[in-house]
Amino acid sequence: MGAVLIVKPSLDQRISLIAFGLAQIAMDLEPGIRMLIGADGVLHGMTHTILGALIIAAAVVLMAPPIGLLILKRWNKEATYYKQKWLVQSGVMTRISVVTGALFGTLSHVALDSLIHQDIQPLFPFSRANPMLGLLSHDTVYLLCFLAVALGLIAWVIARWRSSRTLADRMPAHDPVSVSSGFWKTWTWDLRSTWFWMLLFAATPGVLYGASLFAILALVAALLLHVPRSRSRISNKGGSAKENLKRLSIAVLIPTVTLAYVFTVDKQIPKYAMPIVKAIESFRAEEGHYPPTLEALRPGYLVKVPSVRATVFQPQIRYRVTDGKPYLAIPSAYGDAFAAHEYDFSANAWVHYQ
Structure with a gap:
């Protein structure tokens, strides 16, 4: 939040802290899911590119107003209850503040992460280069973010104390946050x-x-x-x-x-499942027979069964050996209820049965 707090005192109502925060959450969904499913290698994929950031910002622009207005309503109610009227915020989220907050949130996220994460390709699909990597050290980036939070928060509190008391005095004690009519209301809140x-x-x-x-x-x-x-x-x-x-x-x-x-x-399932196939073939080459179960591959041939689908929960991998012939299949979402990706060990190829 340091990036937005350092500019909030000057931009004030022209940038939304709520939209910025929602943008940060949306940006970290992909690496969060990848960590949950145990994905190896790349944690920051398409979402951590400039193109992906623009798409996520557009989604945040649509979803931020109804969520933000509920947060503002609760915030103003608590601030009024505790007689801290200088903390009361405007009950309307303007379009420019939401757009600015969403864009600044996603693009600054890509910029900062590009400095310290090797798997980020901010210019993809136009280039796989990351010209920002290593310009600042990991610790330096976090230190600057911490300082930005501290200085920005102090500046914001001072600005609110000096300029927002008039707005708070005009607002009734239980003034509900209004949902302004227009694009946001008709396409989000009403629906x-x-x-x-x-x-x-x-x-x-x-x-x-x-x-x-x-x-x-x-x-x-x-x-x-x-x-x-x-x-x-x-x-x-x-x-x-x-x-x-x-x-x-x-x-x-x-x-x-x-x-x-x-x-x-x-x-992408056949691609992600190839380490399993290679481990089975390596086991057969050294032991003279196929492994009876996938567990027999661990840890010598396969440290752990890889994630074969970019989802939170992984499909059940079916493997068995019958009369010396192996059977490896992974359920597929493309086709009927019995669709699956099966590996043909004799042809060394995946076959998709729909």
Whole structure:
């Protein structure tokens, strides 16, 4: 937070601390998930590029206002209750503050991490070079961030104490934070139920398990439920045709993006599973037979079973030896319920059965 606190006193209402904080959380989701699943090597992938940062910033711009307004409401209520009116904030998140906070949050994150992490390629896909790596040491970067937090926080407190008391005095004791009308309200707050259910039933299974079934069902349900309503000009309990069209857009977008992610991840399974194949072949070359189980490969041939899918929970790898012939298969999200990536040891190739 040091990067934003050092500029907050001068930019004030033109940059949102909440949007900046949400951007930091969003940026660290990928390395966090990779650490949870035990991914080796690269922790900072596409999200830690300039292009990825811009995409994440756009998502934060959409999601920050409804979340931020709830936080502001609670903050102002607590500040008023404890009679600290100088801490009361404006109840409106302006578009410029959200955009500035989101962009500054994601781009500064990439810049700072590029200084100290070797696996970051900030210019990808245009270049794999990292011209910023090593310009400052790891300890220096953290020291500068700490100093920025301390100095920025002091400057912000002083600025708030001197300039915000008038705003606090004008605000009623229990003034609810208003959700301003416009783009943010109509596309986020008014449609929050659609966002919630689509993210829960379509995106969450895809990110956690690499499952495509729920996203497909959500997409089909969206088309069946919302298309007829969107074509109608008559308002009903579900809202006007215009509102239904917005809900349809969200209900189609989230499952579609989820399916694109799941299928892309699924295609990488053979690549990530190759260390298992090599370990099995090495075992056979030295022992004269295939290992009875994957556990027999540890630790001499395989330190640990690698993560084969970029999801939080890994699929169950099926391996057995029957009549001296090995069988290695990994469930696939692309195809029916019995789809799998199977390795043909005689042909030395992966086969995708759908």
